[in-house]
Amino acid sequence: MSIDKFTTFESSAVPLPIENVDTDQIIPARFLKAVERKGFGDNLFRDWRYTEGNTPNTEFVMNKSEYSGSILVGGKNFGSGSSREHAAWAIYDAGFKVVVSSFFADIFKGNALNNGLLPIQVSAEYLEEIFSTIETNKKASFTVNIEKQLFINNTTGNSINFDINPYKKTCLINGYDDIDYLVEMKDEIEAFENK
Amino acid sequence: MSAKTLFDKVWDAHTVKEVEGGPNVLYIDRHFIHEVTSPVAFLGLKTRGLKVARPDQTSATHDHNVPTTNQHLSIVDELSKHQVETLEANCKEHNIVHHNLGSEGHGVVHIIGPEQGLTQPGMTIVCGDSHTSTHGAFGAVAFGIGTSEVEMVLASQCIMQPKPKKMRITVNGEIKSGVTAKDIALYIIAKLTTSGGTGHFIEYAGTAFTNLSMEGRMTVCNLSIESGARGGLIAPDDVTFEYVKGRQFAPKGAEWDKALAHWKTLKTDEGAVFDTEYTFDAADIEPMITYGTNPGMGIKISESIPTSDGLVGNDKISFQNSLKYMGFKEGEKIAGKPVDYVFLGSCTNGRIEDFREFTNYVKGKKKADNIVAWLVPRSVAVEKQIREEGLVKILETAGFELRQPGCSACLAMNPDKVPAGKYSVSTTNRNFEGRQGPKARTLLASPLVAAACAITGVVSLP
Numbered sequence: 001m002s003i004d005k006f007t008t009f010e011s012s013a014v015p016l017p018i019e020n021v022d023t024d025q026i027i028p029a030r031f032l033k034a035v036e037r038k039g040f041g042d043n044l045f046r047d048w049r050y051t052e053g054n055t056p057n058t059e060f061v062m063n064k065s066e067y068s069g070s071i072l073v074g075g076k077n078f079g080s081g082s083s084r085e086h087a088a089w090a091i092y093d094a095g096f097k098v099v100v101s102s103f104f105a106d107i108f109k110g111n112a113l114n115n116g117l118l119p120i121q122v123s124a125e126y127l128e129e130i131f132s133t134i135e136t137n138k139k140a141s142f143t144v145n146i147e148k149q150l151f152i153n154n155t156t157g158n159s160i161n162f163d164i165n166p167y168k169k170t171c172l173i174n175g176y177d178d179i180d181y182l183v184e185m186k187d188e189i190e191a192f193e194n195k
Numbered sequence: 196m197s198a199k200t201l202f203d204k205v206w207d208a209h210t211v212k213e214v215e216g217g218p219n220v221l222y223i224d225r226h227f228i229h230e231v232t233s234p235v236a237f238l239g240l241k242t243r244g245l246k247v248a249r250p251d252q253t254s255a256t257h258d259h260n261v262p263t264t265n266q267h268l269s270i271v272d273e274l275s276k277h278q279v280e281t282l283e284a285n286c287k288e289h290n291i292v293h294h295n296l297g298s299e300g301h302g303v304v305h306i307i308g309p310e311q312g313l314t315q316p317g318m319t320i321v322c323g324d325s326h327t328s329t330h331g332a333f334g335a336v337a338f339g340i341g342t343s344e345v346e347m348v349l350a351s352q353c354i355m356q357p358k359p360k361k362m363r364i365t366v367n368g369e370i371k372s373g374v375t376a377k378d379i380a381l382y383i384i385a386k387l388t389t390s391g392g393t394g395h396f397i398e399y400a401g402t403a404f405t406n407l408s409m410e411g412r413m414t415v416c417n418l419s420i421e422s423g424a425r426g427g428l429i430a431p432d433d434v435t436f437e438y439v440k441g442r443q444f445a446p447k448g449a450e451w452d453k454a455l456a457h458w459k460t461l462k463t464d465e466g467a468v469f470d471t472e473y474t475f476d477a478a479d480i481e482p483m484i485t486y487g488t489n490p491g492m493g494i495k496i497s498e499s500i501p502t503s504d505g506l507v508g509n510d511k512i513s514f515q516n517s518l519k520y521m522g523f524k525e526g527e528k529i530a531g532k533p534v535d536y537v538f539l540g541s542c543t544n545g546r547i548e549d550f551r552e553f554t555n556y557v558k559g560k561k562k563a564d565n566i567v568a569w570l571v572p573r574s575v576a577v578e579k580q581i582r583e584e585g586l587v588k589i590l591e592t593a594g595f596e597l598r599q600p601g602c603s604a605c606l607a608m609n610p611d612k613v614p615a616g617k618y619s620v621s622t623t624n625r626n627f628e629g630r631q632g633p634k635a636r637t638l639l640a641s642p643l644v645a646a647a648c649a650i651t652g653v654v655s656l657p
Contacts (some may be wrong), residue, residue, distance in 0.1 A: 019513040020389060020489050024627040029606040033260065033274035035234035035281045047629050050613065075509050077390040080423060080489070082606075083325040084232065085341035106359075106425055108323060111341035128508075156657060160267065165357065167217025177343070182351035184243065185212070187354055190476055192222055194212045 003116035005175040008145045009097070010154070014061055015134045021074050022081035023108065027090045029082075035122035039084050041093030058136075062094075066138045070097045073130050077101075079108025088112045098144050100151065102127045113168050114177065118144070120151050120162045129153060146173060200361050201430050202396050205336040207317045211353060218355040223252070224318040228291070230257040230282040231608070232323030235348035237285040254313065255286045256294040258303045259608045261500040263571050263598035266296045275609065289349075297304040302574025302600050305329040305542040309413065310576050312442025314420040316458040318433035321348055326542045326624060328419040331428035332408070332412035333435055334461045336396070338426040340499045359425045360470035362395040364464075365404035368477035373657050375552070376411035377544060377622065377641035379403055380418040381483035386475065391475035392424030395471060398463060401427050403477040410546040417543050418624055421490040430462040482656055484640040485626045486529055487517040490625075494529060496644065496656050502526050520628055521636050522616075524537045530654050532638075536619035537649040538631070539567045539642055540598075541605040544622035544628045545573030547580045549642040554586040556646035556657060562594030563652030569611055570595055571603040595649070607632045620648040 029042040049060050056063045072091060078101035079087060088111040091099060097117065104112075104125045112119045122130070133140045133155045143152040144167065152159040164172075171177065182189075197509075199207070212220040226249075228236075240247070247253060252469045260275035270276040280611065286293035294300035296452060300307055305326055308314035316334040321327060325339035340354065347354050364383060397419050404415060412429050419427030436455060446454040481495040503514045503523040523532070539545070539553050550572065562568060570590065572578040578600055581587060587597050604611040605623040612632035613619045619637050622645050623630075626637035638654065647657040 017509055017512075018516075019509050022489065022625075022627045024606075024625065028629055028633070029259075029608045029653060032231050032608065033272075035278055035279050036236045047633055075513065077393075077423070080389050081325070081455070081625060083323060083339035083341055085235075085323075085343060088341070091346065103390060103393070105390070105423055107339060107341060107420075108424055110356075114341060114343035155254050165217050167214050178355045179239070179243070179343070179347050179350055181214075182220065182353050182355065183243075185351065185353070189211055189220075189222070189248075189351055193352075 001178050002175040002180070004106070006097070006116055006118060006146050007174040008143070008147065010141050010143045011068070011071050012139050013073050013130065013134055013142055014067045014069055015131055016061060016072060016074045019075035020077045020080055023079060023084050023087040024081055026079070026087040027084065032084060032086050037089055039093070040090040041095070044090040070095055071142055071144070072096045072099045073127070073134070074099060074134035075099045076103040076124065077135050078104050078107040082108045085115070085135040088117050090116045092117045093134065100127070100130065113172070116172060116175070118146070118172065120144070122160050122162065126160050129156060129158065164181045198467040200463045200467045200469065201334060201428060201461055202250050202336060202361055205317050205319065206358060211508060213353070218357045219609045220353050221356050223320060223321050223348050225308060225313055225320045226253045227304050227308060227320070227322035227327070228253060228255045228345065228459060229259060229324065230278045231323070232258045232342050233285065233345055234278065234281045235342050236349055239346040240349055245350050247291065247349045250290040250317050252295070252352060253291045253349070254307055255282060255291050256301055256304050257282050257296070258308055259606065261296060261601040262609050262610055263603045266599045272610070297575065298637055299575060303542045303545065303602055305417070306574045309333070309608055310442070310574060312439055312445035315439060315445070315454070316435060317461050321354060325420040325433065326417050328426040329413050329417040329542055331416035331419065331426050332409055332433035334428055334458070335441070336426065336428065339420060340503065356450055360394050362392060362397045362424065362468040362471040362473070363525045364397055364399050365401040365472070365474045366477050367401040368403065370403055370477045370480060373438070373482050373643060374480050376407050376414040376641055378480055378483045380415045381485065381490070381493040382480045383475070384418065384490050385483070385489070386473070387422040389421060389489045389491040389532045390423045392419065392422035397424045397427035399427055405428050405432060408548065409434060410548045413546070414543055418490070421560070421624060431458050482641060482644050484529055484644060484654060486521060486523055488520055488628050490626060490639060492517065493517040493639065496530055496654065498529070500525060500527050500529055506641040530652040530656065533618060534566060534620050534648045534653055535617040536613050537566055537645050538571070538604045538619055538621040538623065539645055540571030540573060540603055541623040542568065542573060542602070543624045544642050545577065547577050549622065550577070550581050550586055551645045553642045554589050556643060557595065557650060558589050560593055560650045562649055565652045566649050568595050568649050569598060569604055570600045572600050574600050603630050606630060619655065620645050
């Protein structure tokens with residue numbers, strides 16, 4: 001089993017300029033009852049995306065047809081709170097391949113990487129520039145180059161180098177996951193146990 | 196050898212391998228699983244044709260979905276029921292001990308370990324739940340993980356993790372009367388914010404922590420994640436050893452002596468360096484409560500809600516949206532604000548000491564008519580103790596009733612949901628929008644503050 005291979009791509013982006021977007025907002029606990037990894041995308045940002053009457057909230061960015069793309073841009077401290085991997089699944093299932101923020105919570109970041117969803121941390125200033133670029137042109141395009149670890153704002157031409165550890169980068173590009181790696185370490189782990 | 200922190204000692208002793216340019220392969224001593232974050236991991240094992248590597252180091256219970264009344268009856272919510280049954284079936288297939296509803300060992304997942312003596316100093320402990328940091332109270336390195344990581348541990352008993360940075364939070368001095376472990380934790384989170392601990396593992400040091408019981412230490416460590424930290428731990432001492440001794444899975448006889456000798460070495464060496472240090476004065480801490488929609492938005496009950504003066508851009512908008520959600524205004528007093536629900540329970544504050552404190556406060560008083568109160572012990576063992584100590588009668592006389600164990604209204608996956616717009620003073624860990632039910636408004640506080648609010652019907656100092 002593996003994750004989808006991550007390749008360099010260009011896309012418009014969906015802006016969510018809200019800070020401390022916690023995993024309860026990304027997917028509320030009442031939608032965590034499935035026993036299979038299916039359909040979580042439908043409930044992504046459920047309580048922001050739908051009104052109490054269960055109709056789409058036309059004010060919410062994901063319900064505005066002028067916004068689209070596989071890059072989600074969030075405010076700082078994205079993904080805080082619960083360890084639910086369902087949050088990363090929901091974002092990925094809804095069609096996003098990258099989340100950009102100026103700061104990510106640890107567990108969310110790990111969960112995202114384990115599912116081929118790339119968290120890209122940028123400076124607060126650069127994040128502001130992204131938001132303002134999208135505000136001016138909702139179809140503005142951005143490029144994510146995983147090999148060069150580059151995020152490019154194609155409107156301003158400004159790019160930023162992002163961090164990713166070399167092991168995880170190899171995993172993403174080749175679609176490997178950690179479980180394959182650990183299962184192959186069986187003998188080493190047993191030797192460790194017997195020490 | 197250079198001076199090491201307690202965290203380094205435990206982490207390094209469990210590092211099987213350092214992957215070049217990558218994370219560490221960390222060996223896990225204990226793995227706890229529950230119904231919500233494990234089914235997809237078991238499916239993954241099945242797809243790969245793998246068995247659970249160390250079923251004997253794995254324990255399971257269902258807690259998130261379970262009702263807190265009539266647990267002897269079948270679960271009404273079909274999805275919840277299916278998730279609970281799936282865990283049971285997976286445990287059976289893989290020979291994992293599973294603590295069913297109503298059984299002696301049932302309770303919120305983070306409490307099984309301490310109660311049964313499975314949680315011991317110097318261990319590495321994980322669970323697919325962010326409040327796994329609870330076990331840090333024993334000087335264990337314990338942290339919450341995602342479902343892919345649950346699958347890693349099931350498959351190999353190891354996990355791939357980058358080593359976090361180290362933070363020490365020192366609080367010295369005597370704490371004031373009416374101040375509990377929860378207040379100390381909320382005070383720290385308010386100072387650090389919900390992202391201040393990110394990337395770090397915290398060691399709590401100083402008399403404010405060493406003077407706490409194990410239960411109080413568990414509350415503090417439980418809330419480490421709310422400052423963004425991976426986990427938090429406290430060096431084990433005689434209080435720790437006394438708590439572990441004699442429990443079902445604690446070492447016995449010569450094994451105990453050997454373990455104890457090792458546990459006594461588990462402390463930060465003089466001169467060990469932390470990446471980040473904070474020091475606070477215990478005397479400055481008062482009973483706390485949150486007024487916003489993240490656990491970092493906490494104040495002393497004696498204070499007023501802060502204003503957005505000085506905040507700019509998204510910081511200001513986020514702050515204002517938070518107050519709007521809560522129905523509060525900048526600069527208002529928090530004391531005296533109306534309360535509709537009081538919830539005592541959760542992995543944070545569903546301990547016997549919490550019930551004793553709550554009961555002691557409400558003894559001889561009457562619950563305010565406007566308050567709906569849910570009192571949920573965190574385990575069957577705690578429920579039993581509450582009954583044995585005669586607390587139920589006192590609670591009932593004061594107008595309260597005791598429910599059955601589970602996570603309950605902490606995250607409202609079961610039927611215990613706070614209605615939209617209602618205010619809940621809750622002894623839990625998160626006040627996020629909709630955490631206790633869609634559009635519900637949560638104010639986090641200690642059991643003592645919750646008791647005071649339940650009696651007066653408004654936000655009150657105990």
